[in-house]
Amino acid sequence: MTERMVVVGGDATGMSAASQARRRRSAGELDIVAFERGRYTSYSACGIPYWIAGDTTGPDQLTARTAAEHRARDIDVRLGTEVTELDPAAGRVRTRDADGREEWTGYDHLVIATGAVPVRPPVPGIDAPGVHGVQTLDDGEAVLLGLDRSEVRRAVVVGGGYIGVEMAEAMLRHGLDVTLVDRAEQPVSTLDPDMGRLVREALEGLGVRVVSGAAVREVLTGADGRVRAVVTEAGEFPADIVVLGLGVRPGTDLARAAGLPLGEHDGLLTDRSMRVRGTERIWAGGDCVEVLNLVSGTLQHIPLGTHANKHGRIIGTNIGGGYATFPGVVGTAVSKVCDVELARTGLKESQARAAGLDFVTAVIESTNRAGYYPDTARMTVKMLAERGTGRLLGVQIVGREGAAKRVDVAAVALTAGMTVGQMVDLDLGYAPPFSPVWDPVLVAARKAADTVAADIRNS
Ligand SMILES: Cc1cc2nc3c(=O)[nH]c(=O)nc-3n(C[C@H](O)[C@H](O)[C@H](O)COP(=O)(O)OP(=O)(O)OC[C@H]3O[C@@H](n4cnc5c(N)ncnc54)[C@H](O)[C@@H]3O)c2cc1C
Structure with a gap:
């Protein structure tokens, strides 16, 4: 009998899992359905800062495999379709498509590859036009449209993590006056402060104003409703465009609602084969899971494409009848x-x-x-x-x-x-x-x- 693999999330983890499972099992043996709420599959979010900076041309180059290419390999990709509920007891997921149609789809194997959710500080004005996240290709397009506006001269990048500093470069390369605000002592808090100071000096050498130890309090808007300044604990900084790079949290709302096990960092807990703990036929990987740090021996949330692609391949191998495990990471x-x-x-x-x-x-x-x-x-x-x-x-x-x-x-x-x-x-x-x-x-x-x-x- 043909089994069905349902994938929630059509990017690195989800489509790697689907592709690997398909390599190992034919369409006659395994029906694969992948639900993606966005417009793209297998895209590189990692490339967004370089697209905005002008190094690549956008979705065409940043998409490793389109939905059509996946479909040609007998993977039934449903774009614009959000999974709104997981029902592990009945082995089914509920979806809503772009026209609002809802339906249930049963599965023999479920892959949760919902990624991460960008952090947006709950401050007044944060949703104003001109304030951008950089999580999806649609976000990248919106930033570029924002930069096309003739009056855009000053950018404030909120968050000094690696996405923040990459976006600071992108803004510089558009000729903007760039301020980077961060509540940490130094930019890139995945480094020690003495090494972060070197990054700060480098940013300042490039002309970026770096404001540390300054959490954002408010985003101010002008008469046209668009962003005009960012208010932080260290003062107010004029802005015609604001880019948020404040990090992410695991995208596990559906999993939590379904009663699946989450760890200290809100990521799904899996075993080494990437099977969700305590379940038989639910798998998870990428930015929505916690990973073992092999040096500290603790579980961490480290949202990186490097792990996401490996997780997907491991899940696909296991669903495809093989055996593969993920030992953990060293935090590179x-x-x-x-x-x-x-x-x-x-x-x-x-x-x-x-x-x-x-x-x-x-x-x-x-x-x-x-x-x-x-x-x-x-x-x-x-x-x-x-x-x-x-x-x-x-x-x-x-x-x-x-x-x-x-x-x-x-x-x-x-x-x-x-x-x-x-x-x-x-x-x-x-x-x-x-x-x-x-x-x-x-x-x-x-x-x-x-x-x-x-x-x-x-x-
Ligand atoms: C700007 C930026 C730069 C980055 N640079 C790097 C880098 O240089 N190196 C690196 O290793 N990593 C980098 N990353 C991180 C990397 O992109 C992620 O770790 C990787 O994409 C995670 O893959 P994923 O499949 O787990 O999740 P995602 O890529 O987030 O994919 C999850 C997908 O699931 C979909 N989805 C979520 N919920 C639902 C639902 N309910 N129904 C249907 N679809 C749903 C989403 O629309 C999304 O397409 C970067 C990320 C960003 C944003």
């Missing part, structure tokens, strides 16, 4: 603002403390190429190692070209459970255009290993 993320690259993996200081770990830190200054090579630029690497054992706990890097992806070496070392002493011996590549003879990651590992050893000698 990279970003950039103009030519300044930033990267992190593992734990930052506050996370290591929260995990009850005792640690030492090493911060080094190096360069991305040999000192004599043209266009050599500074790179700062910060490394955390466990006191006593020397186990690598985390790495943060801020620098120019070649800085961000260096963090992948540290991600591998973390996954392998290496000590900083073992890292010093890693056989990393060298030639003058790519690094100094001692790669900056190795220099940091050496300093961290020396600190661990000195600490043992002195104790």
Whole structure:
């Protein structure tokens, strides 16, 4: 008998799951229906800041596989159709299409891939015209339309996370006067404040006014009803356009209403095969779930496309009759603002403390190429190692070209459970255009290993 797989959410997780299941099981064996409330499938939200900045042309380039392409592979994609209720007891979901028609669809396998919901501070004026989120391709289009208005000169970006700094760059590249307001001590709070300060200095060097420690209180509108200023704890900043980059929370309202298990961060809880805990035939992945941090051993909500695509593939493999598991993450993320690259993996200081770990830190200054090579630029690497054992706990890097992806070496070392002493011996590549003879990651590992050893000698 043909089974039915129902997917809620048609982006990274949902359509990876659908595609992988289809690769493994034919349409005769498995009927796949994917409900997506928006207009696109398999799109790259990650590309939105670069689309707005002018690096790509928009939905055509940012859509990896259209609904038509999925349908050609026997995946029944229903765009403009929202799932409004999950009924796990009866094994069905209720949907409402663009014309308001409601119906129930039964499933043998349900994939919850509803993503995340952007945070919007509940302050007066936040829904005014000219205030934009950047979660969907429709949001990207709206920002570009907003930027087309002739009177737009000043942008306020609210939130200094990686989306905030990427959007600050996009606004700069439209020639706007940019203010970035953030309630944290320094931008990019996934980094320690001393590394965030380097990002702040880089932003300021690019001409961005950075206002830290300033939560938003109100968005003021003009006589035309459009945004005219953002009021924060640190004062009022004129704005013709406002972009929100305040982070996201797991999109789990449907799951909660259905009584499915949620964790401390409101994300769905799954086992290693991405099956929702306590259920037989419900799977979940991507931005709506919590993931195990392999370094701290705690569950976290880390909404990234890297995990979402892996989760989808794992779910599709399992529904397709195979067996795959997701071990967890080490917390790797990279970003950039103009030519300044930033990267992190593992734990930052506050996370290591929260995990009850005792640690030492090493911060080094190096360069991305040999000192004599043209266009050599500074790179700062910060490394955390466990006191006593020397186990690598985390790495943060801020620098120019070649800085961000260096963090992948540290991600591998973390996954392998290496000590900083073992890292010093890693056989990393060298030639003058790519690094100094001692790669900056190795220099940091050496300093961290020396600190661990000195600490043992002195104790
Ligand atoms: C501006 C921006 C930049 C980013 N940059 C990066 C980056 O550089 N690197 C990185 O790793 N990650 C990045 N991300 C994060 C990445 O895009 C997400 O982690 C990834 O898209 C998550 O995939 P997902 O399938 O879990 O959720 P989503 O991509 O959010 O997809 C969920 C889908 O479900 C649909 N949906 C939700 N509820 C329902 C419902 N009830 N019925 C029907 N449909 C529903 C939504 O419309 C949506 O299309 C970025 C995100 C943004 C917004």
